[in-house]
Amino acid sequence: MADHSPPDGRDRAGGSAGKRKSRHPDAKQGRKRAPGDGRTKGPSPGGWRRPPHQSYRQAYAAIDLGTNNCRLLIARPSDENFVVIDAFSRVVRLGEGLAQTGRLSDAAMDRALGALKVCADKLRKRGVHLARSVATEACRRAENGEAFIERVQDETGIVLDIISAQEEARLAVLGCHILLEDGRGPAVIFDIGGGSTELVLIEPGAPVPRILDWQSVPWGVVSLTETVGQETGGEAARLARYAEMKRLVRESFAEFAERIEQHKAQDQRLLGTSGTVTTLASVHLGLPQYDRKQVDGLIVPTDAMREISQRLAAMSPADRSQLDCIGQDRAELVVAGCAILEAILEIWDAPRLGVADRGIREGILRSLMSTDAEGMETQAALRRLKQGTAGQ
Structure with a gap:
């Protein structure tokens, strides 16, 4: 639920990135598609808000x-889109050890609080x-x-909403669906x-797609890695561990896979938003360092993503850490992401994968801007009606 507190930015915050033209390179890297959905409107004045200009x-x-x-x-509204004016991202590992203890550790909470204090400072400085x-x-x-x-x-002034898995899926779809390839029929x-991990079956449409079915399972790159355990042994042991990861994810999504079987078509469409898909896309492109402009909106053959996933799973953590765009931070967790991705490709076997470096934050921003604009337009209409009645 959107918060309407004064603009010192100390009550609520959320995250999303602006919309831009998608980059879909040639045969190896993808193909171009139309940008944007052109929905978002800027806010109107009302209450304590600053006067329009x-x-x-x-x-x-x-x-x-x-x-x-x-x-x-x-971000600020810009015509029918929005432009990001500030951003911040930090690895905090809030869920570290959660699979074993069922609790957030003191160290993990301290890391998250440190990042949130940076966010609160940015909110104040930007007069959100x-x-x-x-x-x-x-x-x-x-x-x-x-x-x-x-x-x-208490420590930052930020009020966090613990959202449901369904709301998480809805916001992710809202934030990235504009990058979905053109085509007919449902997509995932x-x-x-x-x-x-959330899987969402949608029926594309304007201004937003209709969600036909969805499921969330408690397997992400951290939870799956911690549940299966640390990597040990040689390549055979690593591949056995990888197979176990894929099995756990497939079994968790089994009922969903059965439900969406009737929606499958010859040219299925698939779009992924996560650090896993953007990292693998970077490896596919051979980037020396991550570049959002080259990755966000890319269309990649799924066979290429499978090959990269299996190759990374067979490598030792030390060898993976030497690869560009992976490094030490992702060397361990990326294998779980690869296993989840391969399990998804078995459920929805699309020939190509769309890559999105956007999601929940973008979905939040679009919701905030759209709701605020509609509310302000309603208030303006009521004021006009009241003024007209008073003049009679």
């Missing part, structure tokens, strides 16, 4: 506190007009999740997180 646009913010990362986006902050699987599962939320509010959008 053609050169001024209110700032909106979104924070997504996940199991592994804390992300912030601050309207914001929303959400927490996902780690806080949903942890016994002390609610206590942590209270601590965050997925979000591989740190503590959970």
